[in-house]
Amino acid sequence: MSKKDTVTLNGVVKHMTAKAILFHSDFMKDEVWLPKSQITVESEDGSEEYKIGGRVYVKVPEWLADKNGLE
Numbered sequence: 001m002s003k004k005d006t007v008t009l010n011g012v013v014k015h016m017t018a019k020a021i022l023f024h025s026d027f028m029k030d031e032v033w034l035p036k037s038q039i040t041v042e043s044e045d046g047s048e049e050y051k052i053g054g055r056v057y058v059k060v061p062e063w064l065a066d067k068n069g070l071e
Contacts, residue, residue, distance in 0.1 A: 005062040009070060013041075013052055023058055025070075032068045034060060 011025030021041065024031040040059040043050045050056050060070060 006059045007062055007065040007070060009058045009060060009065075010044075011056065011058065013050055013054055013056055015052060021058075023056075028070070032070065034058065034064070034068075038064055 009023070009025050011023055011028070013021050014024050014031050015022035019037070020033045020035050021039075022031050023034050038061055041050055042048060042057045042059075044055045044057065064070075
Protein backbone atom coordinates (compact mmCIF):
# COMPACT_ATOMS: atom_id res chain seq x y z
CA MET A 1 0.00 0.00 0.00
CA SER A 2 1.45 3.36 -1.03
CA LYS A 3 1.07 6.75 0.63
CA LYS A 4 -0.96 7.88 -2.40
CA ASP A 5 -3.83 5.46 -1.73
CA THR A 6 -7.02 7.27 -0.74
CA VAL A 7 -10.35 6.45 0.84
CA THR A 8 -13.51 8.27 -0.26
CA LEU A 9 -16.09 8.93 2.45
CA ASN A 10 -19.59 10.40 2.23
CA GLY A 11 -20.88 12.45 5.12
CA VAL A 12 -21.62 15.88 6.56
CA VAL A 13 -19.44 18.87 7.40
CA LYS A 14 -20.37 19.67 11.00
CA HIS A 15 -17.97 22.61 11.48
CA MET A 16 -14.98 24.12 9.74
CA THR A 17 -12.04 26.36 10.40
CA ALA A 18 -9.43 27.80 8.06
CA LYS A 19 -7.35 24.65 8.47
CA ALA A 20 -9.74 21.74 9.12
CA ILE A 21 -13.25 20.37 8.83
CA LEU A 22 -15.22 18.49 11.46
CA PHE A 23 -16.61 15.53 9.53
CA HIS A 24 -19.26 12.94 10.39
CA SER A 25 -20.60 9.98 8.44
CA ASP A 26 -23.51 7.68 9.22
CA PHE A 27 -21.16 4.75 9.83
CA MET A 28 -19.01 6.69 12.32
CA LYS A 29 -19.66 6.78 16.05
CA ASP A 30 -17.88 10.11 16.56
CA GLU A 31 -17.05 13.16 14.49
CA VAL A 32 -13.45 13.62 13.40
CA TRP A 33 -11.34 16.67 12.57
CA LEU A 34 -9.63 16.35 9.18
CA PRO A 35 -6.91 18.79 8.10
CA LYS A 36 -7.77 20.54 4.83
CA SER A 37 -4.13 20.25 3.76
CA GLN A 38 -4.47 16.43 3.65
CA ILE A 39 -7.95 15.98 2.12
CA THR A 40 -10.05 16.85 -0.92
CA VAL A 41 -13.66 17.86 -0.30
CA GLU A 42 -16.39 17.90 -2.92
CA SER A 43 -20.09 18.57 -2.43
CA GLU A 44 -22.53 15.85 -3.51
CA ASP A 45 -23.37 17.90 -6.62
CA GLY A 46 -19.71 17.71 -7.70
CA SER A 47 -18.67 21.28 -6.93
CA GLU A 48 -15.75 22.25 -4.72
CA GLU A 49 -18.05 24.61 -2.78
CA TYR A 50 -19.37 23.18 0.48
CA LYS A 51 -20.86 24.51 3.69
CA ILE A 52 -21.59 23.49 7.26
CA GLY A 53 -24.40 20.96 7.26
CA GLY A 54 -23.77 20.08 3.63
CA ARG A 55 -23.29 16.50 2.45
CA VAL A 56 -19.90 15.95 0.88
CA TYR A 57 -17.47 13.38 -0.45
CA VAL A 58 -14.10 13.53 1.26
CA LYS A 59 -10.99 11.89 -0.18
CA VAL A 60 -8.66 11.03 2.69
CA PRO A 61 -5.17 9.49 2.45
CA GLU A 62 -5.32 5.89 3.62
CA TRP A 63 -2.85 6.53 6.45
CA LEU A 64 -5.10 9.32 7.83
CA ALA A 65 -8.20 7.14 7.50
CA ASP A 66 -6.39 4.37 9.40
CA LYS A 67 -5.22 6.80 12.09
CA ASN A 68 -8.81 8.02 12.66
CA GLY A 69 -10.51 4.62 12.35
CA LEU A 70 -12.36 5.63 9.18
CA GLU A 71 -12.00 2.37 7.28
